[in-house]
Amino acid sequence: MNKLYLWGIIIIASMLGFTYISVIRSKGGLNGDIINILTIVGAVALVIITVLVVIKYVRQMQTDTADGELVDQTWDGIGEYRNELPFGWAISFLLTIIWGMWYFTVGYPVNAYSQIGEYNEDVVVHNNKFEKDFNEKMANFSETQKAEYMINMGESVYLAECKICHGLTADGIDGKSTDLNEWGSAKAIVDVINNGSKGLGYPLGEMPAGTASGADALDIAIYVKNGLSGETGSEAFAVSCASCHGADGKGMGGMSPDLTTYDMPAFTVDVLNRGKKGAIGEMPAFNRLNDKQKEAVGAYINSLSE
């Protein structure tokens, strides 16, 4: 028998063997996925067609004497025949294109499934369940119990997510991050006034250092710490701070931080939503925490500085 046919038979037989092992022996075939089975069968068919076409042309090259129409150009006396597109090749090419379109639109539509999508769906389901359980619990609590519950929950979140950078006692680990026992206190506000602040990504950008000083700075700090109430510091605030934070301190509709929430969980929630690339270092945003968890960890941090 011609050697060429022998090779053809070997290749086809091994492809059929492969199909047999992968499709038929795995009972139901590749987890019973009909599209994968069809893909493999299609691949086998393509290989068989290719082998047959190659055999046909190699044999033709061995036996045929050249005839046919030459193209007009010659290259150093070497000419070239006008060749028809091989029929088998053309068919395979066409079928592959049709298969590709079918695969991406009907078989496995490209936008039908993604692991990220599945993860996001899981998160939504979990958060809904979390919120339902949370609300049920809260409904039976007194105000003190509610506050205590938030702080305890916040401590768990803190230990899981924040401890690595802020330390077990939230002291900021030798200045590697913010000391959260201090943060939010009048002293910390004086520090902000003296040193400025940057990295929360507000439209106004950086807060410059030294917008107030001396006794004014301390008065303003107390004023801000008290939720912008009282006489002390209110005038100095209007002079030194209102231009960026607004006369009411609310941040002029998102241009700068809302200082009325500075000593409340809401400010921490804002920091967690934004992250901070500040003078000390980089704190990542915490989008993986849900709203209640952010609020709880804020309540925990507030409980530290009281």
Ligand code: HEC
């Ligand atoms: C030139 C505009 C500007 C002025 C004036 C200004 N601030 Fe700010 N302030 C900002 C901006 C912008 C931020 C956000 C900075 C950041 O990204 O950390 C900010 C942030 C803050 C913060 C939050 C810091 C933190 O820990 O995240 C406090 C507190 C604050 N300002 C208080 C004041 C007080 C008090 C004054 C007046 C003495 C004042 N600011 C004057 C623009 C200003």
Ligand code: HEC
């Ligand atoms: C990868 C380290 C890292 C982790 C994790 C981290 N932080 Fe921070 N955090 C920092 C750094 C660094 C700063 C100081 C940023 C600056 O001002 O330069 C900071 C600052 C802060 C501030 C002060 C922000 C301000 O406006 O001045 C708060 C509040 C805070 N972190 C809360 C948290 C909470 C809550 C968690 C856990 C959910 C947490 N951090 C997790 C590194 C971290």
